[in-house]
Amino acid sequence: MKTSYLTLITFITVLFATAQDKKQQDQTAIKDMCGCYEVTFNFTETFNYSNDSLYKPSATKVDKALEWAQLVTDEEDKIQIQHLLQVGNPAEPMIIKHWRQDWLFENQDLYTFDVNNKWVYEHKAKNDVAGQWTQKVYQVDDSPRYEGSSTWVHVDGKSYWENTTPAPLARREYTTRSDYNVLLRGNRQEITDYGWLHDQDNHKIIKEEGKEDVLLAKEKGYNTYVKVDDSRCKAAANWWKENTAKWELVRAKWDNVYARNKDLTLEEKVDNKVLYKHLFNDEVTEKEQIDPIIESFVKK
Secondary structure, three states, rough: HHHHHHHHHHHHHHHHHHHHHHHHHHHHHHOOEEEEEEEEEEEEEEEEEOOOOOOOEEEEEEEEHHHHHHHHOOOOEEEEEEEEEOOOOOOOEEEEEEEEEEEEEEOOOEEEEEOOOOOEEEEOOHHOOOOEEEEEEEEEOOEEEEEEEOOOEEEOOEEEEEEEEEOOOOHHHOOOOOOOOEEEEEEEEEEEOEEEEEEEEEEEEEOOOOOOOEOOHHHHHHHEEEEEEHHHHHHHHHHHHHHHHHHHHHHHHHHHHHHHOOOEEEEOEEEEEOOHHOOOOOOOOOOHHHHHHHHHEEOO
């Protein structure tokens, strides 16, 4: 009996150590996405299923940018990375606050995009997210975009994370397309020898209440993040230091909204302005200004 007990304790100890080692690998892979990158964004519509003979697919899009991925939070179960674009004259570049990605370990609270600026809250069972990381992707104003929970895979010298989840139309599309209203995103984040890769297989979906979803077209995205010396993104790093206090207040207010743990629907505009135009105002810096602005966009 004593031998069996010691064997069980040894097995549990080894299992725990293995899980901890795997989690550390996950954390390292996530934080490997930080730093300064030359990014190439590639998108092309691959197949369309429209019955309209005049259907016109989106043009193939290739863009390049210099992007700084700033590590904001580095905790055991939470890693936050803020992306900043550095554009224009390298001597006097302009900094644009870009998207943000949060990674939460074994997170049980998810907001899944539905349609029409609505996200549906879901509390997952602990067993359903065991060992998984949720990637939560946010808009430039830290409002929700899309999120999904999956397991990081480390095999054959590769480290990657894959997930498929619904999302609003991509920024490159929502000002020009209105013939579909959901982008089902197949996302793969892979750490590479040159930096990292965001590989996407996306479906453009028409979603209407009471009807089956209709697949309008498929799209391939292939975004490469090639690591360069951090000194090239010094202007972006300095901008973040100067503005970090303001955006900490913005994140705190959104955390308050998300913690209500119920479906969330946002207004498109308030006072004829979208949210980021309110928050990007340089004169808006205090909690007393930020909180009511964000709250005004939350539909009751």
